[in-house]
Amino acid sequence: MTAAIVKMPLGHATATADAILAVDDLSYVVGGGARELLILQNISLAVKRREFVSIVGASGCGKTTLLRLMAGLLQPTRGSVRFNGTIVTEPDRQLAVVFQDYGRALLPWRNVADNVSLALEARRVPRAERGAIIDRLLAKVGLADRREAFPLQLSGGMQQRLQIARCLAQEPQILLMDEPFGALDAMTRQNLQDEVARLSAESGTTVIFVTHDLEEAIYLGDRVISMESRPGRISEVVEIDLPRPRHQLRTREDARFLAYRHRLFDLLPTTGH
Amino acid sequence: MRIPGKGLVFPLAVLLLWELAARSGYFTSTSLSYPSAILFAGWGLLVDGAMWKATRETFGAALGGMAIGAFFGMIVGIAFGLSRLLASLMRLSTESLRPVPSVALIPLALLIYGYGYRMEIVVVAFACFWPVMIVTEGAVRGIEPRLMEVARALKFPLVARVTKIILPAALPRVFVGLRLAASISLVVAVTVEITTNPIGLGYGLIVAQEGDRADRVFAFLIWIGFLGWLLNALLLRAQRRWFGKFGNWSEAAR
Numbered sequence: 001m002t003a004a005i006v007k008m009p010l011g012h013a014t015a016t017a018d019a020i021l022a023v024d025d026l027s028y029v030v031g032g033g034a035r036e037l038l039i040l041q042n043i044s045l046a047v048k049r050r051e052f053v054s055i056v057g058a059s060g061c062g063k064t065t066l067l068r069l070m071a072g073l074l075q076p077t078r079g080s081v082r083f084n085g086t087i088v089t090e091p092d093r094q095l096a097v098v099f100q101d102y103g104r105a106l107l108p109w110r111n112v113a114d115n116v117s118l119a120l121e122a123r124r125v126p127r128a129e130r131g132a133i134i135d136r137l138l139a140k141v142g143l144a145d146r147r148e149a150f151p152l153q154l155s156g157g158m159q160q161r162l163q164i165a166r167c168l169a170q171e172p173q174i175l176l177m178d179e180p181f182g183a184l185d186a187m188t189r190q191n192l193q194d195e196v197a198r199l200s201a202e203s204g205t206t207v208i209f210v211t212h213d214l215e216e217a218i219y220l221g222d223r224v225i226s227m228e229s230r231p232g233r234i235s236e237v238v239e240i241d242l243p244r245p246r247h248q249l250r251t252r253e254d255a256r257f258l259a260y261r262h263r264l265f266d267l268l269p270t271t272g273h
Numbered sequence: 274m275r276i277p278g279k280g281l282v283f284p285l286a287v288l289l290l291w292e293l294a295a296r297s298g299y300f301t302s303t304s305l306s307y308p309s310a311i312l313f314a315g316w317g318l319l320v321d322g323a324m325w326k327a328t329r330e331t332f333g334a335a336l337g338g339m340a341i342g343a344f345f346g347m348i349v350g351i352a353f354g355l356s357r358l359l360a361s362l363m364r365l366s367t368e369s370l371r372p373v374p375s376v377a378l379i380p381l382a383l384l385i386y387g388y389g390y391r392m393e394i395v396v397v398a399f400a401c402f403w404p405v406m407i408v409t410e411g412a413v414r415g416i417e418p419r420l421m422e423v424a425r426a427l428k429f430p431l432v433a434r435v436t437k438i439i440l441p442a443a444l445p446r447v448f449v450g451l452r453l454a455a456s457i458s459l460v461v462a463v464t465v466e467i468t469t470n471p472i473g474l475g476y477g478l479i480v481a482q483e484g485d486r487a488d489r490v491f492a493f494l495i496w497i498g499f500l501g502w503l504l505n506a507l508l509l510r511a512q513r514r515w516f517g518k519f520g521n522w523s524e525a526a527r
Binding site: 071073090091092093095096097099101104105107109118119121122170 | 425429438
């Protein structure tokens with residue numbers, strides 16, 4: 001059954017034309033010789049501008065590796081990642097990565113404002129202009145009143161907001177989010193889901209969102225790509241036809257939401273248990 | 274229960290017994306002085322400025338040498354910490370130089386620079402280079418890999434990467450190396466002065482000894498001990514002040 005789905009054509013020949021990010025027949029292998037391990041196998045997908053794509057899969061299926069390949073932090077063994085038609089060979093500030101372990105991705109010796117400033121410094125934004133940009137971004141993620149605080153004085157949710165603000169300061173075309181809310185409590189998680197949905201809608205930033213939470217993937221995505229493990233490969237692609245802005249109760253109770261959930265559930269053996 | 278100053282009880286008792294023993298006349302020694310005489314000698318040296326001048330000379334050489342040694346120690350430590358290849362290529366060279374006792378360099382430094390600050394600074398710098406280099410290499414290697422990835426993702430060039438991410442991230446641990454280097458610098462500077470260089474506290478000590486002034490020898494010794502304690506206390510305070518407010522990030526340094 002699943003084999004038939006794996007072979008499903010993704011129509012990327014037409015999709016890549018207007019794609020902002022295109023992954024073309026990508027495989028990723030670690031180790032060599034007898035210890036060679038195929039992590040990702042023949043991944044092809046195209047992400048359209050302003051699209052919100054969720055990638056969902058069990059832990060160990062290679063979804064984080066796929067995200068890192070898209071970010072240019074890793075190089076594929078075969079195949080390629082193209083950003084605006086150009087092959088990605090190294091990281092690019094237009095591709096901002098929101099890491100799952102926000103606590104480690106922040107600079108503990110810089111306060112909130114200066115952590116955002118790091119991305120502006122990287123972009124060589126003149127010092128005089130930084131303050132206003134920082135204020136605007138911190139207001140956007142709800143950290144305006146914690147400007148002077150240090151990361152370790154913030155809650156987990158606030159730290160992740162701060163990392164998102166820093167990524168937005170890169171003025172990226174694509175936000176690559178790696179299980180960004182995996183370590184947060186349910187309430188904080190829902191708030192941040194809605195904020196990310198709002199931020200991406202307002203700014204028109206393309207988002208590629210990796211998660212192991214099927215409902216989160218459907219709730220946020222215009223499209224959900226589910227992955228299978230060993231080796232990691234795409235098992236199904238589902239277009240999500242749910243009205244926006246989405247609502248934590250109404251959307252999740254929508255018959256279509258439940259139908260998507262059912263359809264994807266069987267493909268994810270270790271989630272939902 | 275904490276009694277403030279209880280650590281002072283023992284040394285004060287020793288001083289008191291020592292003074293009483295010397296005053297009682299049972300022990301008369303030309304090679305040992307007694308507390309009140311040492312206090313007078315020390316006071317005299319402070320008042321006539323000899324002690325201050327010697328202190329300035331010793332500290333000038335010690336801190337100058339430490340600054341140079343620590344600077345190069347950090348640069349080499351960062352380079353080795355970032356590149357395992359470079360570290361392994363240079364390992365044999367560094368490991369064969371490191372066991373050379375710094376004081377064994379005194380004759381060579383004397384040949385090259387003659388008497389004066391320069392030779393002393395060079396010997397101190399050599400001594401301070403090693404602890405700072407080794408601690409820095411370990412500190413850079415221990416930096417949270419995610420931070421290095423953030424630096425990569427933001428595409429900072431090497432210099433910005435070092436100044437904005439690597440150095441501040443490594444600093445709490447590097448500072449431990451700096452504290453070590455500070456105490457080493459004082460020891461080596463005084464040693465150079467005792468053996469060779471006619472400046473500073475070490476030379477003052479030798480002059481006092483050759484003049485058979487046990488009271489002055491003790492006065493110098495106590496002063497040097499006090500300065501070493503003061504230097505370490507100041508650096509410890511700076512460490513707590515600079516790295517304390519960020520939470521547990523700098524815990525590795527404590």
